[in-house]
Amino acid sequence: xxxxxxxxxxxxxxxxxxxxxxxxxxxxxxxxxxxxxxxxxxxxxxxxxxxxxxxxxxxxxxxxxxxxxxxxxxxxxxxxxxxxxxxxxxxxxxxxxxxxxxxxxxxxxxxxxxxxxxxxxxxxxxxxxxxxxxxxxxxxxxxxxxxxxxxxxxxxxxxxxxxxxxxxxxxxxxxxxxxxxxxxxxxxxxxxxxxxxxxxxxxxxxxxxxxxxxxxxxxxxxxxxxxxxxxxxxxxxxxxxxxxxxxxxxxxxxxxxxxxxxxxxxxxxxxxxxxxxxxxxxxxxxxxxxxxxxxxxxxxxxxxxxxxxxxxxxxxxxxxxxxxxxxxxxxxxxxxxxxxxxxxxxxxxxxxxxxxxxx
Numbered sequence: 001x002x003x004x005x006x007x008x009x010x011x012x013x014x015x016x017x018x019x020x021x022x023x024x025x026x027x028x029x030x031x032x033x034x035x036x037x038x039x040x041x042x043x044x045x046x047x048x049x050x051x052x053x054x055x056x057x058x059x060x061x062x063x064x065x066x067x068x069x070x071x072x073x074x075x076x077x078x079x080x081x082x083x084x085x086x087x088x089x090x091x092x093x094x095x096x097x098x099x100x101x102x103x104x105x106x107x108x109x110x111x112x113x114x115x116x117x118x119x120x121x122x123x124x125x126x127x128x129x130x131x132x133x134x135x136x137x138x139x140x141x142x143x144x145x146x147x148x149x150x151x152x153x154x155x156x157x158x159x160x161x162x163x164x165x166x167x168x169x170x171x172x173x174x175x176x177x178x179x180x181x182x183x184x185x186x187x188x189x190x191x192x193x194x195x196x197x198x199x200x201x202x203x204x205x206x207x208x209x210x211x212x213x214x215x216x217x218x219x220x221x222x223x224x225x226x227x228x229x230x231x232x233x234x235x236x237x238x239x240x241x242x243x244x245x246x247x248x249x250x251x252x253x254x255x256x257x258x259x260x261x262x263x264x265x266x267x268x269x270x271x272x273x274x275x276x277x278x279x280x281x282x283x284x285x286x287x288x289x290x291x292x293x294x295x296x297x298x299x300x301x302x303x304x305x306x307x308x309x310x311x312x313x314x315x316x317x318x319x320x321x322x323x324x325x326x327x328x329x330x331x332x333x334x335x336x337x338x339x340x341x342x343x344x345x346x347x348x349x350x351x352x353x354x355x356x357x358x359x
Contacts, residue, residue, distance in 0.1 A: 048136055048172070049136050049138055049172055049173045049174070050173070050174050050175065050194075050198075051135070051138075051173065051174065051176070051177060052137075052138055052173040052177070053073070053139035053177045053179065053185075053187075054140060054167075054176050054177065055068065055139060055140070055179055055180070055181055055183075056142050056179070056180055056181065056276070057141045057142065057143050058143070058144070058181070059143050059145065059148055059155075059156060061181050062159060063319055064181040064182060064319055065141055065159075065181060067318075067319030067322045067323065068181065068322065069163065069165075070326075071326035072184055072185050072187055072325075075188075076137045076138065076139055077136070077137065081130050081131070081133075082130055082131075082192060083123060083128040083129070083130055084192070084196070085119070085192045085193055085195075086119065086196075087196050087199065087200045087203075089115050089116055089119065089196070090193075090196050090197050090200050091104050092197075092200055092201060092214070093214050093291050094207075094208075095208070095211045099288060101214060101288065101289065101290070103292075103346035103347065104293075105345075105346075105347070106343045106345050106356045109294065109343040109344070110343060110356075110358070110359075113296060113297075116297075117309070117310050120309070120310065133195065135191055135195055138173075140165055141165055141167065141181070142167045143166060143167070173257060174198070174257055175194060175254055175255065175257065176255050176260060177190070177252065177253075178250075178253055178255070178276075179251065179252040179313070180250065180252075182315065182316055182318065183251050183252050183300070183314065183315045184314045184322045184325050184326075185252065186311075186314075189297075189312040190254075190312050190313065194218075194254065197216070201213065201214070212289045213289070214289055214290070214291035215256045215287075215289055215290055215291065216254060216256040216259075216291050217254075217255060217259060217280075217284060217293065218248070218253060218255075218291075218293040218295060218298075219248025219249060219252065219253030219293075219294075219295065219298050220248060220249050220251075220253075220294065220295060220298035220299070220301070221247065221292060221294040221344050221353075222244075222353075222354065223244075223245070223246035223344070223354065224243055224351050224352075224353055225247075226242065226243055226244075227242065227244060228274075234274075235273060235274045235278075237271065237274075238273055238278075238282075240282065241350075243350045244282070245281055245282050246292065246350070246353070247278050247280060248277060248280070248281065248292075249277055249300040251298070251299075251300030251301065251316070252298055252300045252313040253277070253280075253298070255280075259284060259290065262283075262287070263280070263284075294343070294344035296308075296310070296341040296343065296358050297311055297313065299311040299313060299314045300313055300315040301315065301316075301339050302316070303316055303337065303339060304316050304317075304337060305337050305340065305341055306336075306339070306341070307330060307334045308341065309330065311330075318333065320333070321333045340357050341357065342355070342356055342357050342358060343357075343358065344356075
């Protein structure tokens with residue numbers, strides 16, 4: 001039931017960005033994202049809201065929401081001042097002769113992760129120039145209110161008056177980061193990477209010629225998850241294959257604005273499934289311009305993986321773990337794990353997708 005509620009909440013949240021009696025022409029402003037503009041001779045400033053952080057939360061999880069507000073969300077509205085992530089560390093996919101995006105091979109994924117960790121290490125011994133960029137990040141909590149009691153609704157109204165961050169109005173944005181209320185994000189690292197990607201895409205847009213620009217779907221992908229046929233997680237309406245189509249795990253992933261548009265504009269045609277992350281992966285599967293960026297820095301599985309310094313999206317963290325991480329204890333509460341980081345091999349069948357482990 002919780003998975004279904006999460007799907008309903010997610011779908012409602014995405015739709016709320018675009019529709020409602022107070023929204024008139026929001027869909028006509030998609031081109032405000034730098035990566036969507038045409039005929040731009042030079043770099044334009046980022047739109048007012050670059051990244052929207054969308055947190056799915058249960059009505060009674062106020063403690064989890066407060067832990068997020070007091071830790072990694074506390075600095076979301078501040079300017080980003082840090083060394084600029086070199087654009088050569090960013091992969092941009094190109095289209096082949098048949099019009100399909102070229103996948104990033106396992107060897108390339110491994111090389112880029114090594115380059116990133118080496119760059120991280122260099123910051124400890126060097127003092128590169130820091131660039132101040134006015135990148136606006138905003139968070140909202142999306143809370144399912146179906147069948148809530150009047151007292152529970154009153155508590156949410158009280159919380160909204162205090163924090164003003166529950167999803168009650170529309171927002172224009174370039175990218176959305178969807179997370180759960182037990183996810184911790186190193187927001188500076190994520191935004192730094194996302195800005196470098198967005199800027200590089202803008203610089204290289206002329207090279208795509210008549211092709212549409214790649215649209216970002218960024219997270220930690222799984223293509224070998226078997227469809228549940230019984231028990232609590234039974235999926236009775238998934239007939240497409242014996243495995244779920246590749247999807248980014250729901251602990252945290254990023255979507256470009258254009259993909260959100262697609263989901264909302266086709267909401268009456270899309271089949272909902274039991275889980276929000278599976279649904280998004282399936283809905284976007286036919287689109288040829290989706291850049292599925294599999295990134296081991298997203299620790300977003302059903303349980304924490306082995307603690308790594310490069311992890312920047314961390315799922316299944318309690319409120320106390322979030323506070324410890326915020327105080328510099330990255331591995332707080334993480335014991336041994338049976339889960340290992342892997343690279344995604346897009347050239348192999350689903351059952352062999354995830355056998356290339358990160359050393």
